[in-house]
Amino acid sequence: MSNFERVRVLWPDHFGFARGKYIPMRRAQHGARHCITTFALGYDRSMVPTPGAMLLEGMPDMHAVFSLDDLRPSWEDDRTAVVVADLQFRGEPLSISPRHALVKAIDDWKALGYEPLVGIELEAYMLQPDGNGGWESWYTPGSFVYGTGRAVDPIGVIDDIWATAERVGLPVEAINSEYDTAQFELTLEHTEALRAIDDIFLFRVLAREVAHRHGLLCTFLGRPFADRGGNGLHVNFSVRDHAGGNALLDETADDQLSKLALQCIAGQLEHHEGMAALCAPTVNAYKRLRPGQIAGYWANWGHDHRCATVRVPSERGMATRLENRMPDGAANPYTAAAAVLQAARLGHVHGLEPPEPETGDAFDEANTTRHTPHDLSAALDALEADKELVEVIGSDLIAQFVTTKRAEWEKWCTAVTDWELNYYLHYH
Numbered sequence: 001m002s003n004f005e006r007v008r009v010l011w012p013d014h015f016g017f018a019r020g021k022y023i024p025m026r027r028a029q030h031g032a033r034h035c036i037t038t039f040a041l042g043y044d045r046s047m048v049p050t051p052g053a054m055l056l057e058g059m060p061d062m063h064a065v066f067s068l069d070d071l072r073p074s075w076e077d078d079r080t081a082v083v084v085a086d087l088q089f090r091g092e093p094l095s096i097s098p099r100h101a102l103v104k105a106i107d108d109w110k111a112l113g114y115e116p117l118v119g120i121e122l123e124a125y126m127l128q129p130d131g132n133g134g135w136e137s138w139y140t141p142g143s144f145v146y147g148t149g150r151a152v153d154p155i156g157v158i159d160d161i162w163a164t165a166e167r168v169g170l171p172v173e174a175i176n177s178e179y180d181t182a183q184f185e186l187t188l189e190h191t192e193a194l195r196a197i198d199d200i201f202l203f204r205v206l207a208r209e210v211a212h213r214h215g216l217l218c219t220f221l222g223r224p225f226a227d228r229g230g231n232g233l234h235v236n237f238s239v240r241d242h243a244g245g246n247a248l249l250d251e252t253a254d255d256q257l258s259k260l261a262l263q264c265i266a267g268q269l270e271h272h273e274g275m276a277a278l279c280a281p282t283v284n285a286y287k288r289l290r291p292g293q294i295a296g297y298w299a300n301w302g303h304d305h306r307c308a309t310v311r312v313p314s315e316r317g318m319a320t321r322l323e324n325r326m327p328d329g330a331a332n333p334y335t336a337a338a339a340v341l342q343a344a345r346l347g348h349v350h351g352l353e354p355p356e357p358e359t360g361d362a363f364d365e366a367n368t369t370r371h372t373p374h375d376l377s378a379a380l381d382a383l384e385a386d387k388e389l390v391e392v393i394g395s396d397l398i399a400q401f402v403t404t405k406r407a408e409w410e411k412w413c414t415a416v417t418d419w420e421l422n423y424y425l426h427y428h
Contacts, residue, residue, distance in 0.1 A: 003078065003079070004025050004071065004079060004080065004081040005024070005025055005079040005080070006022050006023065006024050006025055006079065006080050006081070007022070007023050007024075007025060007028045007071060007080070007081045007082070007083060008020060008021075008022055008074055008076070008080055008081065008082040008083070009021050009022075009023060009031070009032045009064050009066065009083055009085050010082060010083070010084055010085065010201075010202070010205070011034075011064050011084065011085045011086075011087055011097075011099065012084075012097075012098050012099055012201055012332060012333075012334050013038055013039060013041075013098075014039055014096070014098065014332065014400065014401055014404055015043070015281075015332060016098070016201070016204075016330075016331065016332030016333060016334070016335075018201065018202075018204075018205045019034065019038060020032070020034075020064070020085070021034070021064075022080075025081070028068060028071070028081075029068065031063055031064050031065040031066060031085065032063075032064045032085070033061040033062070033063055033064070034061065034062055034064060035059050035060075035061060035062075036052075036053060036054050036059065036060055036061065036062040036089060036094075037053050037054055037055050037059040038053075039052060039053040039096055039400055039404075040053035040055045040404075042404065042407060042408060042411070043408070044411070046407075048403060048404060048407045050399075050400045050403040050404050051096075051396065051399040051400050051403060052094075052095065052096040052396050052397075052399070052400045053096070053400060060089075062087050062088065062089045062094055063087070063088045063089070064085035064086070064087055065085060065086050065087075065088055066083045066084070066085040066086065070083050070084070071083050072168060072169055072202075073167070073168045073169065074168065075164045075165075075167070075168050075206050075209065075210070076209075082168075082202065084099070084198045084201060084202065086099060086100070086103075087099070087100065095394060095396035095397060096394075096396050096397045096400040096401075097397070098332050098334035098335045098338070098397070099334050100394070100397075101334060101335055101338040101393055101394050101397050102193065102194060102197055102334045102335075102337055102338045102341075103194060104338070104392075104393075104394060105193075105337070105338040105341040105342050105345070105392075105393075106193050106194060106341070108342065108345055108392065109239065109341065109345055112345070112348070112349075113241065113242050114239045114240065114241060114242075114247055115192065115193075115239070115240045116192075116193045116237055116238070116239055116240075116341050117190055117191060117192055117193060117196070117237060117238045117239070117240060118190065118191070118192075118193040118196040118197060118235060118236065118237045118337055118341075119173070119187070119188065119189060119190030119191070119196060119236040119237075119321070120187070120188055120196060120197070120200040120233060120234065120235060120236070120333065120337075121185060121186075121187045121232065121233070121234040121236065121323075122185070122186045122187070122200065122203075122204070122220060122231075122232075122233055122329060123178055123183060123184070123185050123186075123220070123230075123231040123232050123233075123329055124183070124184055124186065124207065124218050124219060124220045124231055124329060125137065125138075125180075125182050125183050125184075125218075125219050125221075125224055125225070125231065126138040126140075126157065126182045126183075126184065126211060126216050126217070126218055127182070127216060127217040127218075127219055127224075128215070128216055128217075129215070135217050135219075137181060137182045137225065138182040138216060139154075139182075140152055140153075140154060140177075140181055140182050141181075143177050143181050143182065144177065145176075145177060145178060145179045146176050146177065147176065147177035148176060148177070152176075152177035152184075153177075155214060157210065157211055157214045157216060158175055158184060160210050160213075160214070161175075161186070161206065161207050161210045161211070162175055164206060164210055165203060165206060165207075168206070170188060170199050170202060170203050170206065171188055171189040171191075171199070172186070172187070172188060172189075173187040173188055173189045173190075174187045175187070178229075179229055180225075180228040180229050181228070183228070183229070183231070186203070186207065188200055188203060190236060190238070190321070193237070193337065193341065196337075197333050197334055197337050200233075200333050201333055201334070204220060204333075219231075219329075220233070220328075220329030220330055221282075221284060221328075221329060221330050222280065222282060222284050222285040222287070222288040222328030222329060222330050223284055223285070223287040223288040223328075224284075226287070229288075229293065229294065230287070230288030230293060230295060230328060230329075231288075231328060231329035231330075232288075232295060232296075232325060232327065232328055232329060233327040233328060233329050233331050233333060233336060234323050234324065234325050234327065235323070235324045235327055235336060235337050235340045236313075236321045236322070236323045236324075237321060237322060237324075237337075237340065237341060237344070238318075238320060238321040238322075239260065239264070245318075246317070246318050246319075246320050247260050247261075248260060248261035248264070248320045248321065248322065249261075249316060249317065249318075249320040251316075255303060255312075256316045256320070257312065257320070260348055261312075261320070261322065262353065262354050263344075263347040263348040263351060263352055263353070263354075264322055264344035264345075264347050264348060265301045265310050265312075265322060265344075265347065265354040266347040266352035266353055266354040267343045267344045267345065267346045267347020267348065267350070267352055268301075268309070268310050268322075268324060268340065268343045268344055268347065269299045269300070269301060269309075269310065269354060269355070269370075270343070270346070270347060270352055271339075271343040271346065271386055271388075271389050272299035272309065272326075272370060272371075272372065273299070273370070273372065273373060273379075273382040273386070274343075274382050274383050274385065274386025274389045274390075275326065275339045275340070275343055275383075275386075275389065276289070276326065276372040276373055276379040276382060276383070277373075277376065277379035277380050277382070277383040277401075277402075277405065278331070278332075278335045278336055278338075278339040278383065278393070278401070279296070279324075279326045279327035279328070279331050279336045279339055279340075280326065280327065280328050280331065280372065280376075280379065281330065281331055281332065281335075281376070281401075281405060282328075282330050282376065282408075283375070283376050283408070283409065283412045284330070285328045285330065285331075285376070286372070286373070286374060286375045286376060286379070288328055289326070289328075289372045291363060291364045291365075291371075292363040292364055294306055294307055295325060295326065295328075296309035296324065296325040296326025296327070296372065297309070297371050297372055298358075298362055298366040298368055298370070298371050299368050299370035299371060300355075300357075300358040300362060300366050300367060300368050301354055301355075301357055301358060302357045302358035302359070302362070303357055305357070305358050305359075305362065306325070307358070307361060307362035307363060307366075308325070308357075308358045308362060308366075309324060309325055309326050310322055310323070310324055310325075311323040311325060312357075322344070324340045326372065327340075335393070335397070335401070338393055339389070339393060342389065342392045342393055343389065345392075346388060346389070346392065355367070355368065376405060376408070376409050376412075377406075377409045380402050380405055380406060380409070383398065383402065384398075384402060
């Protein structure tokens with residue numbers, strides 16, 4: 001640690017943005033202070049008096065704290081360390097902090113004698129400048145799904161992301177091109193839940209900054225192109241018992257899934273609509289969550305079924321896990337993971353049983369009529385109506401989140417889009 005000259009202190013805000021400060025190493029033990037009213041900001045920097053953000057109470061400071069043992073080497077240069085900080089306000093954990101919501105979910109599982117482990121699969125598009133101040137799809141005409149090498153990565157930007165991640169201790173499990181042109185899947189290793197989400201939080205920053213060095217934009221937005229598929233942030237999780245075994249496994253069952261695993265599936269389906277706003281938190285997200293998009297639209301589950309929201313991959317033994325496919329790439333990974341873990345835990349607490357697994361194609365129809373809400377506004381309604389989920393995630397965080405997102409929805413409702421002008425202008 002003595003070689004570091006400064007620390008890049010980062011923490012996730014309500015959108016999942018990596019906010020923070022650089023501080024000199026000699027000041028690292030003091031942490032860093034930031035204005036709590038950051039949690040009142042929208043994407044456009046407008047401020048809304050959201051609960052907990054204290055916009056109208058003087059905009060006081062909160063405190064970003066961390067252990068020096070958690071410093072990591074940065075991808076920027078050898079003199080810079082990076083760390084993910086906890087947020088405190090007046091000596092207590094900040095109740096509207098997304099990272100705190102994940103810590104609470106982990107602690108709630110531990111109180112039952114289990115430890116959750118998480119692995120994240122990200123999907124992203126690479127974009128290039130379009131010459132008019134905007135962005136267009138990166139030109140990779142030879143790309144194809146499960147592609148590797150220069151056909152899908154002509155200038156080696158993905159290679160650079162991989163090498164940089166490995167150098168700084170962000171453990172890549174696999175990277176390949178995805179279904180659509182200039183789209184990639186980037187997966188990190190399965191590990192303890194907080195570490196896994198901290199890793200993916202940092203990895204998204206790293207990937208975007210490495211792409212920027214190549215003159216490209218790496219976007220995780222849920223559906224940036226209407227004529228292509230969307231970007232997911234799939235949450236894979238397992239549960240370790242007190243003996244270190246995988247508590248989702250029961251080798252005596254026909255499908256080798258334990259009663260706990262089935263309860264976790266049932267809990268996620270029970271709270272399917274309520275989870276949507278946390279897993280798909282943008283206006284754009286609901287253009288991905290549609291029938292036939294191979295995303296988490298239907299409230300269903302299936303054995304190795306990619307059109308089911310809760311997929312049970314075929315691996316067993318210690319690799320037994322559940323994959324929730326609803327979250328999109330723009331989701332805050334902390335609140336999305338907290339929502340999945342808490343919904344699953346509630347299924348166990350209440351002894352819920354899942355419906356029959358999906359066996360149809362589940363494109364336009366499934367073995368259920370339940371699905372995610374059709375837009376962000378309806379998703380916020382469903383979240384607020386799911387009182388139990390609100391309570392376990394944290395009522396303060398949900399109040400702040402919903403208020404921010406209601407303001408975002410109102411901006412969308414009053415915006416005039418290119419589609420409207422192109423569709424109507426010549427006729428009226």
